[in-house]
Amino acid sequence: MDALVFYISGILMIASALLVVTRKNPVYSAILLVVFFLLTSVNFLVLRSPFLAVIQVLVYGGAIMVLFLFVLMLLNLTEEELDEKVDPRRKLLAGAGSACLFVLLCWAVSSSERIRAAGAVDLTGKVEGKASTAGETREIGKALFSEHILPFEFTSILIFIAIIGAIYLTRTRRTVKRENTLTEEPGEENS
Amino acid sequence: MSLSLDLCLYLCTAIFSIGVYGVLSRQNIIVILMSLELMLNGVNLAIISFGRYFITVEGAELSGVGASTSQVFVIIVLAIAAAEAAVGLAILLAVYRRWRSTRVSDMRLLKG
Amino acid sequence: MDRWIFLIPLLPFLGFLVNGLLGRRLSDRAVAIIGCAAPAGAFAVAVAAFAQVLQGESSTHSLSQELWTWIEAGKLKVSFALTIDRLSGIMCLVVTGVGSLIHVYSTGYMKGDSGYARFFAYLNLFMAAMLVLVTADNIVLMFLGWEGVGLCSYLLIGFWYKGLANCSAGIKAFVVNRIGDLGFLLGIFAIWAAFGTFEFKAINDAAGSAEGAAFWICLLLFIGACGKSAQIPLYVWLPDAMAGPTPVSALIHAATMVTSGVYLLARLGPLFDAAPGVLAIVATIGALTALLAALIAFSQNDIKKVLAYSTVSQLGYMFLAAGMGAYSVAIFHLVTHAFFKALLFLGAGAVIHSLHHEQDMRQMGGLRHRLPWTFALFLIGALALSGFPLTAGFFSKDEILHVAHSGLGTVDGRTILWIIGLITALFTAFYTFRQVALVFLGSYRGAPEPQAAEESAALGLELEKVEESPLSMRVPLLALAGLSLAGGFLAIPHFLGLEIPEDGKLAGLIIGGIVSLAGIGAALAIYLRFPSILERFLASPPGKRIYRLSTKKFYVDDIYQALIVRPLNSLAELSFYVVDRLIIDILLVHGSSFAVGAIGHLLRRLQDGRTPTYAAWFLLGAIVVLGMTLWMAGG
Numbered sequence: 001m002d003a004l005v006f007y008i009s010g011i012l013m014i015a016s017a018l019l020v021v022t023r024k025n026p027v028y029s030a031i032l033l034v035v036f037f038l039l040t041s042v043n044f045l046v047l048r049s050p051f052l053a054v055i056q057v058l059v060y061g062g063a064i065m066v067l068f069l070f071v072l073m074l075l076n077l078t079e080e081e082l083d084e085k086v087d088p089r090r091k092l093l094a095g096a097g098s099a100c101l102f103v104l105l106c107w108a109v110s111s112s113e114r115i116r117a118a119g120a121v122d123l124t125g126k127v128e129g130k131a132s133t134a135g136e137t138r139e140i141g142k143a144l145f146s147e148h149i150l151p152f153e154f155t156s157i158l159i160f161i162a163i164i165g166a167i168y169l170t171r172t173r174r175t176v177k178r179e180n181t182l183t184e185e186p187g188e189e190n191s
Numbered sequence: 192m193s194l195s196l197d198l199c200l201y202l203c204t205a206i207f208s209i210g211v212y213g214v215l216s217r218q219n220i221i222v223i224l225m226s227l228e229l230m231l232n233g234v235n236l237a238i239i240s241f242g243r244y245f246i247t248v249e250g251a252e253l254s255g256v257g258a259s260t261s262q263v264f265v266i267i268v269l270a271i272a273a274a275e276a277a278v279g280l281a282i283l284l285a286v287y288r289r290w291r292s293t294r295v296s297d298m299r300l301l302k303g
Numbered sequence: 304m305d306r307w308i309f310l311i312p313l314l315p316f317l318g319f320l321v322n323g324l325l326g327r328r329l330s331d332r333a334v335a336i337i338g339c340a341a342p343a344g345a346f347a348v349a350v351a352a353f354a355q356v357l358q359g360e361s362s363t364h365s366l367s368q369e370l371w372t373w374i375e376a377g378k379l380k381v382s383f384a385l386t387i388d389r390l391s392g393i394m395c396l397v398v399t400g401v402g403s404l405i406h407v408y409s410t411g412y413m414k415g416d417s418g419y420a421r422f423f424a425y426l427n428l429f430m431a432a433m434l435v436l437v438t439a440d441n442i443v444l445m446f447l448g449w450e451g452v453g454l455c456s457y458l459l460i461g462f463w464y465k466g467l468a469n470c471s472a473g474i475k476a477f478v479v480n481r482i483g484d485l486g487f488l489l490g491i492f493a494i495w496a497a498f499g500t501f502e503f504k505a506i507n508d509a510a511g512s513a514e515g516a517a518f519w520i521c522l523l524l525f526i527g528a529c530g531k532s533a534q535i536p537l538y539v540w541l542p543d544a545m546a547g548p549t550p551v552s553a554l555i556h557a558a559t560m561v562t563s564g565v566y567l568l569a570r571l572g573p574l575f576d577a578a579p580g581v582l583a584i585v586a587t588i589g590a591l592t593a594l595l596a597a598l599i600a601f602s603q604n605d606i607k608k609v610l611a612y613s614t615v616s617q618l619g620y621m622f623l624a625a626g627m628g629a630y631s632v633a634i635f636h637l638v639t640h641a642f643f644k645a646l647l648f649l650g651a652g653a654v655i656h657s658l659h660h661e662q663d664m665r666q667m668g669g670l671r672h673r674l675p676w677t678f679a680l681f682l683i684g685a686l687a688l689s690g691f692p693l694t695a696g697f698f699s700k701d702e703i704l705h706v707a708h709s710g711l712g713t714v715d716g717r718t719i720l721w722i723i724g725l726i727t728a729l730f731t732a733f734y735t736f737r738q739v740a741l742v743f744l745g746s747y748r749g750a751p752e753p754q755a756a757e758e759s760a761a762l763g764l765e766l767e768k769v770e771e772s773p774l775s776m777r778v779p780l781l782a783l784a785g786l787s788l789a790g791g792f793l794a795i796p797h798f799l800g801l802e803i804p805e806d807g808k809l810a811g812l813i814i815g816g817i818v819s820l821a822g823i824g825a826a827l828a829i830y831l832r833f834p835s836i837l838e839r840f841l842a843s844p845p846g847k848r849i850y851r852l853s854t855k856k857f858y859v860d861d862i863y864q865a866l867i868v869r870p871l872n873s874l875a876e877l878s879f880y881v882v883d884r885l886i887i888d889i890l891l892v893h894g895s896s897f898a899v900g901a902i903g904h905l906l907r908r909l910q911d912g913r914t915p916t917y918a919a920w921f922l923l924g925a926i927v928v929l930g931m932t933l934w935m936a937g938g
Contacts, residue, residue, distance in 0.1 A: 003194040010202045017206055017229055021213030026221050033225050040232055046194070047243045052262055059269050064228065064276045071280045072221060075287060084218040084294070090915070094215035097922045102208035104929045109200045111933065116197065143259040144266070151263070155270045162274035166281035215918055295914050302912025 002046045009042045024082060030068050037061045051137045199240035206233035218294045224279050231272045235265045307348060308368040308385045311395060311438060314344040315430035322427065326420025335410040338423030342406055342430050346399035353392040364388070367440060374443070381501055386440040393634065394437040394566055397641050401558045402430050404779035408649050409550040411775030412656055422462060426554070429455035433559050437566060441501040442491055445567070449487065449531065452560045453480045459555060460547040469546040476540040483530015483537050490523030507573040517574055521581040524571065528564030533615045534592045534622060539860055541615055545607040549652030552607060557614050557648050558641035565621045565637050569630040576628060586626025586707075590723040593619030595857065597730040601737070602853035605662050606651045609738050613688065614644060616731060620703050623724060627717075629706040636703055639695035639790045643687035646783035650681035653776055654742060664738065669747040674771050678743045680780040685739050687787040689732035690819035692812075695790035700728060701815040705808055725818060732822025740830035 016036045023029045037060040044053035109115055144152050210233060213226025242261020287293060318341030326334050356364055365388030374381040387395065406426060413422050432451025439445040454477075461473030491501070497516035498506050510517065528534070533541040544556050555561070568575055568585070575582055596616035603609045617640050624633035655662055657674055671678040687696035708721040771777075829837050840846040855861070909920070 006194050006199075013202070014205055014209070017209040020229060021209060021217065021222070021226055023222075026219055026225075029222050029225055033228065036229070036232070040236065043236060044239060047199075047239050049239055049243075049262055049265075052239065052265055055266065055269065059273055060228070060232075064273055067276060067280060068221065068225065071284065074284065075221075075293065077293065082219075086216060086218055091216045093919065094212050097215060097919065097926065098208045098212035100926050101211055101922065101929075102204055104926060104933065105204040105207070106201060108929070108933055109197055109204065111936075115200065139259045140262050140266070143263050148260075148263045151267050155267050159270060159274050162278050166277045169278070169281035169285045211922060215915060215922065218915075298914065299912035302910065 006043060006046045009039045009046075013039045013043070024084070026072055026077075026082075027069070030065055030072065033068075034061050034065050037065070051140050196240060196244045200237060203233045203237040203240070206230075206236065218296060220283050220293050220295050221280075223295060224276060224283075227279075228272060228276065231268060235268055238264050238268070305366045305368050308352060308366055308387055308438065309370055310348045311345045311352070311385070311387075311399070312431045312434035314348070315341045315427040315434065317341065318427035319424050319431060322420050323424035326424055329420065331414070331419050334420045334423055338427060339403065339406040339410065341427050342399050342403040345430070345434065346396070346403050349387075349392070349395040349399050352387045353396060356387055356389060356392050378499070379495075381441060381443045383444060384440045385435075385438040387438060390566075390569060390634065391437050393638065395434060397638055398430065398433050398437060398559050401641050401645050401783070402433075402554060404782055405550050405554045405558075405645060405649065408553075408652070408776050408779040409548075411773045412550055412652055413548065418462065422459075422548070425455055425458050425462070426550070429459065429555060429560070433563075436563055440503060442494060442503065442506075443501050445570075446487060446491060449527075449563060450484070452555070452563065453477060453484070453531070456480070456544070456555050456560055459551040460544045462547055462551065466546070472540075472543040472546040476544050479537050479540040480530045483527045486523045486526025486530070488527075490520050490527060493520045493523060503570055506571065510571075510573040510577045513574075514577055517577040518580055521571075521575050521578040522584070524567060525581060525585055528567050528622075529588070530564075532561050532564030532618050532622070534564070534619065535588050535595065536859075538592060538596070538615050539863060542608055542611045542856075545605070545611050549607065549648060549655060552611070553645045553648035553652070556611065557644040561614065561618055562621070562637045562641070565618070565625060565633050568622075568625045569634050572628075572630045575625075575630075582626050582628060584626070586623050586717065586720055589619045589622030589624075589626055590707075590720045590727075591619070592616070593623065593727045594723050594730075597727045597734065599853055599856050600734045601730070602850060604664050606654065606664050606667075606738065606742065607648070607662060609664075609734060610644070610647055610651060613647075613731065613735065614640075616727060617644065617688075620700065620724065620727075623707055623720060624703040627706045627711050629703075629711045632699075632702045632706055635793075636699035638793070639687070639699040639787070642783055642790050643684045643694075643696055643787040646680065646684035646780060646787055647688065649776070649780055649783065650677055650684060653677045653780065654681075656776070657771065664741040666748055667742045668745045669743070671743040674743075676771055676777055677780070680777075680784045681743070682739060683784040683787055685735045686823075689735050689823055690728055690815055691823065692816040692819070693788075693791065695787050697812075697815065697819070698791035701812050704728070704815060705811045708811065725814070728815065729818050729822045732819045733826045736823045736826035737830055740827060744827075744831055 013036060016032050016039065020029045020032045020036060023032065037056060040060075041053040041056045044050075044056060207230050210226045210228075210230030213229060214223050217223050217226065238261050242258075242264075245261075246258050283293065286298060290297060318337055321337050322329075322334055329337075352366055356366060359365075365386050367384060367386040369382050369384040371383050372380065373383045406423070409422065409426065413419055416422065429452060432448045432455060434448070436445055436448025436452060439448060457473045457477040460476055461470045463469050493516065494501065494506060497513050497520060498509055500506065513520075526537075530537045541556055541561070545552055547556075575585075593616045596612045596619065600609050600612035600616065603612060617636070621633040621636050621640070624630075624636060654667070654670065654674065654677060657670075657677070658667070661667070683694075687694040690697045690700045704721060704724050707717060707724050710717075841850055852858075909916070
């Protein structure tokens, strides 16, 4: 049953991804990307990672895509600016390249002994024993703060730096003209 | 019906390749950044699939903490993707203010 | 005395350095003193060295001095080592003795020339190189001297370099020599291959055991000797070399350099003895050269050209002797020839000097009245050359004819060569006294006719203005004349340890004397008394043909020009236009710069500063790496 959900969402993911990269209007692309993230979240649920599913929607959908849309609104691109005027040769080459890459990667996947052998395992099956709690929030929390504390800290520093960077990069440079609202003599009232 | 690892991986490669196509063929920087997010998501999916596979196969011996490695990994990737998107868009804004263009071909100061 | 041998080549070399570097700032007198003191000093040292060698126990006693190791590479070792034994001692004495006399002569002859210091510098350098050549104890060092004298020959022939003909003559000498040098060099290589050493002593000792190799080695070395000593086919440079100043012709092209080839054969005598085939070739070529040159000398009108061909002819005699295995007889003739040929050249130089550089014998005549000393001394030289009884030339030439007739040791006498030698001796006497008659006897042809004094003022010098040459020129002539008369009694072959069978010697001497007298008499008779005989001969068809062959030098130069010079010139032009201009300049040089530019043009597209391009290259790289990894992992 779970597998079926995965298959359906998988197909929809591919469809939405294709649409994302082909829409002329970037807002359409953004919305479609949100759809994509939702579908990814579904996949995560199927793969027994509930925490991640939620985080995916929250962070990607709720923060990153909001950011994207904000910027798009800010840019306020006109019709003419939106027309990308891309050389069809380039699209062809890009398509060929990515198709090549896809083929090679699939070949890599299919030619690996272990992965073929892994085909027997049902990922949606039940897991016994200690690892049955894998994917639960508590376990992730524990892991994050014990075994993986170092990447955690570094990531937070990274985010901090990103904040500083983003703020700095988007400063406006114009000096603000300050009107002198104070009168000369102290204590004089504004009339 | 069962879900096997190689199917997951095929899906991931498909998404990744679509993302690559997006990066190469679009001129609008914002769309390129979005395609980049697509690629990262594909990778996330792959990581989760592998993690899930190992849990299923060897799960009995692993503790909960050990088994959450793939999740942690994805969280980190998520955070980094967010940071990267933020900085990327900030750069885009700065560039747009100066050159009034969002086309990636117009950003050629590195030439020569 | 061993320790002082090095002075022999060194003193002239120092003279070269001083006069060459400082000469222009020194006065002519200083230059002359330095220039003459150097060879004189070398002569003194040579005398002392030779005296000591003579006192040695055996006839092979020698003095040696090794100066330094010149080349050392693994097993190959060549040292700068000099040795004086009887053979090189005699050569040293001749070179330094006659050389010093010629240097003294040059102080008078070259007076007033703008290149006075340069002349003496080159002459001293020549002496140094020649002395290295004769005192070398190994063949590579000898080759150094060989090349050195070749260089100096070139420099001195083209001494008056402003004249194109002089420069061409110098080049011709050098190039023809070079051909011979190729043979020499190959011979050196062959010697190393066969003997593993370059030293003469070692080679000669081992000569008996290298029969097969000896033939090729000697043949190659003989080719080198032909170049340097002007034998067929490489003699063509010597007559042209008369473009140089007369002292140069005397020293280099008569007395010393051209004898290097003979010396080479004498030095490696035992080796040549092991190659009887080559000796036969040597003797034949020597005889033929002697005859050919004599035939050409008949018709020459330039006073120096006659002597040049005469030199070639006499060198042929030396090779004839060497070819019979009688090396010391060849050396004997070398020494006497040095005396009287230098005398003749210097005498001719005196005539030229007195006539203010007129060289055409048709403009001379009757000069014995105005130039009595020159005439007397020249006459002595002419008598020696012609083999007049009891002169030095008489003894040496007859020694050669004797060994040609009766053979020596293992070599049989060759009658045909003896006959050629005899005929050539007759011719030699004839053309020599033709020259004497034309220059000194009869009446002066250079004087303008009294009535046509105004137009013919350009023809020759008035007889009254012809004056005897200065003392600086006459004294050396005196010395050489004395040697030409007395030199025959030196008995050099015996000196060098050769015993010649005596039978038939007296008969040979008598025949030689008769032949010489006949030639002299015939020449004097025809040119003084009966010119009509000559005119009738020359008018007749065979006479005309012979005369033309003679004046055209048997067309040898023309043959060389057509067969060798012109094809080489075309090749050089082809090389220049096609290879140099087209292939190298256009194709390679411009082509490579163009290629670099084009590649740069192409590669510039890679770095266009556009991110999509870079991303595309990323992808390409990733695909390639991925593909290769998968392929190598066996798919």
